[in-house]
Amino acid sequence: MTGGLLRRRVPEPTGSGRGWKEQLRRVSELCLLGIVAAVLCLPLLTVGAVVAVLSSAVGHWIDHDDLPPWRDMGAELLRRLLPGAAVAVAGGAAALVVVRQVRWLASGEVPGGSVALVALLVATGCLLAVVLLAVPLLAGGGSWRSALAGGWAALLRSPGAGAAALGVTLIAATLAVLLPGAVLLLPALLVLALHAVYRALVR
Structure with missing residues (x-):
C-alpha cells in the first residue's frame, strides 16, 4: 500500500525541459539561416534573390515549425538569381537617388x-514600407x-502595417549599429517580424 501511495505521489514529467530545448533549437535555426543569408548578400547583386528565399524559408518555418531542406532553398536561390539581380540594381539606384536628393x-x-x-x-x-510589406508575399x-503590387495594396488597406514594418526595421537597424556582431543574426529575425506584422495587421 505504501508503494502504491509513493507511486501516486511521483509527479509525471511535464515536458517543460523539452519545451525550452525545442524553442532554443527553432531560434538557432533562424539565426543560422540569418548568418547564411548575410554572407550570401555580400556580392550585393544577390540581395533580391536572398531576401525572396529567406522569406519563403521563414514562411515555411512559421507554418510547419521547421525550415525547408537546404537543398530546396539552394535550388530556389538559383532560380531567383536573375530577377533578384534586377531588383537589387533597381533598389541600389533608387537609394543613390534618394541620398543625393537629400544632400x-x-x-x-x-x-x-x-x-x-x-x-x-x-x-x-x-516606398520603403511597400517594399517591406512585399517581403512576406515573396x-x-x-x-x-x-509582391510589390501586393505590398502597395497592403499599405493602402492598412497604413498601420506600413508603420509597424518601418518600426521593426528601424529597431533592427539600431541593433545593427549598436551591436555590429548581431548583423549576422538579424536578417532572418527581421523577416520573421515582417511576416508577423503582415499576418497580424493585413491578413
Whole structure:
C-alpha cells in the first residue's frame, strides 16, 4: 500500500525541459539561416534573390515549425538569381537617388528647403514600407513584381502595417549599429517580424 501511495505521489514529467530545448533549437535555426543569408548578400547583386528565399524559408518555418531542406532553398536561390539581380540594381539606384536628393536639399543646392526635404522623406518612407510589406508575399515562390503590387495594396488597406514594418526595421537597424556582431543574426529575425506584422495587421 505504501508503494502504491509513493507511486501516486511521483509527479509525471511535464515536458517543460523539452519545451525550452525545442524553442532554443527553432531560434538557432533562424539565426543560422540569418548568418547564411548575410554572407550570401555580400556580392550585393544577390540581395533580391536572398531576401525572396529567406522569406519563403521563414514562411515555411512559421507554418510547419521547421525550415525547408537546404537543398530546396539552394535550388530556389538559383532560380531567383536573375530577377533578384534586377531588383537589387533597381533598389541600389533608387537609394543613390534618394541620398543625393537629400544632400542637395539639405545643403540648399536644390530649391525647396525643408518642406521639400520632408516631402521627400515621407515619400521615401512610403516606398520603403511597400517594399517591406512585399517581403512576406515573396514566400511560396511569389515574384517581386506581384509582391510589390501586393505590398502597395497592403499599405493602402492598412497604413498601420506600413508603420509597424518601418518600426521593426528601424529597431533592427539600431541593433545593427549598436551591436555590429548581431548583423549576422538579424536578417532572418527581421523577416520573421515582417511576416508577423503582415499576418497580424493585413491578413
